[in-house]
Amino acid sequence: MTKKLFVLCCALVLSLSCYADIELRFGVYSADKPSAVVRQFHPILDELEQSLSEELDEPVSISLQVASSYEKGMDDLISGKVDFSRFGSASYILSKSQLNELQILAVEDNDGVTSFNGVVCVGENSDMTSLAELRGKRFAFGDENSTIGRYLAQQALFSNGLRASDLGSYEYLGRHDKVGAAVASGLYEAGALKENTYNKLVAKGYELRKLTVLPGVPTKPWVAHPQLSGQLFNALQTVMFKLDAPEAFKALKFTGFVPADAANFQQVEEAILTNNRFFTPGIDVQ
Numbered sequence: 001m002t003k004k005l006f007v008l009c010c011a012l013v014l015s016l017s018c019y020a021d022i023e024l025r026f027g028v029y030s031a032d033k034p035s036a037v038v039r040q041f042h043p044i045l046d047e048l049e050q051s052l053s054e055e056l057d058e059p060v061s062i063s064l065q066v067a068s069s070y071e072k073g074m075d076d077l078i079s080g081k082v083d084f085s086r087f088g089s090a091s092y093i094l095s096k097s098q099l100n101e102l103q104i105l106a107v108e109d110n111d112g113v114t115s116f117n118g119v120v121c122v123g124e125n126s127d128m129t130s131l132a133e134l135r136g137k138r139f140a141f142g143d144e145n146s147t148i149g150r151y152l153a154q155q156a157l158f159s160n161g162l163r164a165s166d167l168g169s170y171e172y173l174g175r176h177d178k179v180g181a182a183v184a185s186g187l188y189e190a191g192a193l194k195e196n197t198y199n200k201l202v203a204k205g206y207e208l209r210k211l212t213v214l215p216g217v218p219t220k221p222w223v224a225h226p227q228l229s230g231q232l233f234n235a236l237q238t239v240m241f242k243l244d245a246p247e248a249f250k251a252l253k254f255t256g257f258v259p260a261d262a263a264n265f266q267q268v269e270e271a272i273l274t275n276n277r278f279f280t281p282g283i284d285v286q
Contacts (some may be wrong), residue, residue, distance in 0.1 A: 021059040022052075022232070027066075029073030029091075030175065034066050042249035051239040056232075069174065070145035075281030077102070077225055082237070084224040088179030089268040090147040092221050103225035103233065106240045106257035107264075108219040114264060117195040118148030118214035120156065121183055124207035128190070131160040131212055139170040140179045140191030149176060151271040152214045158269040164279045177201065184208050196253060218264040220255065 013169040025083075026045060030037050045062045058206045065082050067073035077085040084105060085235050087095065096102045099146070107114055118235045134157065142149015150172070157163075164170065168189075173179050175192040177200075185208040195213070202208055224233055240257040249255050 001180050008242045009113060021061045022056065022233075024060065024062045024084070024228075025082040026062050026064055026074055026234075026264045027076045027085035027134045028064070029070050031066040033175070033177065034068075037066050038064065040251045043251050045243065047243060047245040047248045048236070048239060051243060052236060056237050070143040073263070074145065075270050077223065080225050080227050082225070083228050084222060086220050086222050088145075088147040088220055089218045089265055090151050090272060091145050092223055093265060093269050093272055094145060095223070099226075103224050103226070104225050104260040105223045107221045107260045108252075108254040109256045109258040110219065110254045114219045114258065114261070115216050116219060118152055118192060118217055119195050120190055120192050120211045120214065121152060121180065121198055122190045123183060123209045123212045126189065126209065126211075126213060131157060131162065133188055135162060135166050136168045136257060137189040138187070139167050140182045140188035141170060141172045142176055142179050142193060143174050144172050145178075148194055148214055148217055149179065149192050149269055151268060151275055152217065155271040155276060157210065158215055163277075163281060171187050182207060216267060218268065221260055222257070 002140070019173070026041075027281050028037060028041060042066055045064055049062045052062075065076065067076055069092055070088075073085060074091050077083045077087075078095055079101045092102070102135070110116070120131065128134065137156075137215055141153060144150055154164075157167075171188075173182060173191075176197040179188075179191040179193045180198055180201040184201065190211060192214070198208060198210070224236070230235070243257065246255075
C-alpha cells in the first residue's frame, strides 16, 4: 500500500511539473531613483507576461530585479542571475566583452527614432559657453559604466583638448539625477547626464543650462543571457516586436521595440576602446 501511494505521489509531482509556470527574471539598474524604476517597468513587464503566456500557450511570470549600480546590473546578467536585462549601450558592449554569447532581443524605438541625446550642463548663471572652458573646473560624471555619464562625455572633453588631469576635480556620482542636482547646487561646475533627466530637473526648478549636446546615443538594448532557450528567446522577441501597449510604453518614454542594428553601437564602442586617452597626459587629439 505504501509503495502504491509513493508511486501515485511521484506521478502527481511529475504531472504538476508539466504545468509549472515559466519563471523569467528581468534585470535593470537604477540610473534614476529605484522607486521610479519599479513604477516605470511594472506595466511593460505585465504586458510581456500576458503576451508571452499567450504566445507559448502556458503561464509565464516575469519578476523584476533592480540593481543598485550599473556594475551590479551587468554582473547579474553575466552571471545568469537574471535571464534578460535592459542596458545602456556601454553596459551592453562591456558585458558582451565578458560573455560574447549575450544577444540583443530588441532595442527601444520612439516613433521611428532609435537614438537620443545626452547633455553636458552647467549652472544657469554660468558664463561658460564651450567645453574648452571647463579646464580647471569641477566636473560630475555619472556611473563609471555609463554611456553618457562617462564614455561619451569623456570623449567630448578629449575632443575639445581636455583630459582628466586638466579638470580641477571630478567624481562619478552614479545616477543622472544626482549629477544634475549636484551641478545645480554648485558642488560641481558642470556634469553629464541624459537630456530627458536634464529636462525633468529643469521643469522642477533646478537652475541648469545646456553647455553642449551629446547626440546620437543609441536607444537602450534589451539583452538576453544564453541560458534563455532558443524557443523562449524567439517567443519573447516575437511578442516584443508586435507588442501594442501604449500606456506601458508611455511610462518608459518610448513607443515600441525594433530589431537592433549593430552599426548604431559603433560610436559608443569607439568611445570605450579609446577612453584611456582621456586619462593619459600628453596624447594629442586626433
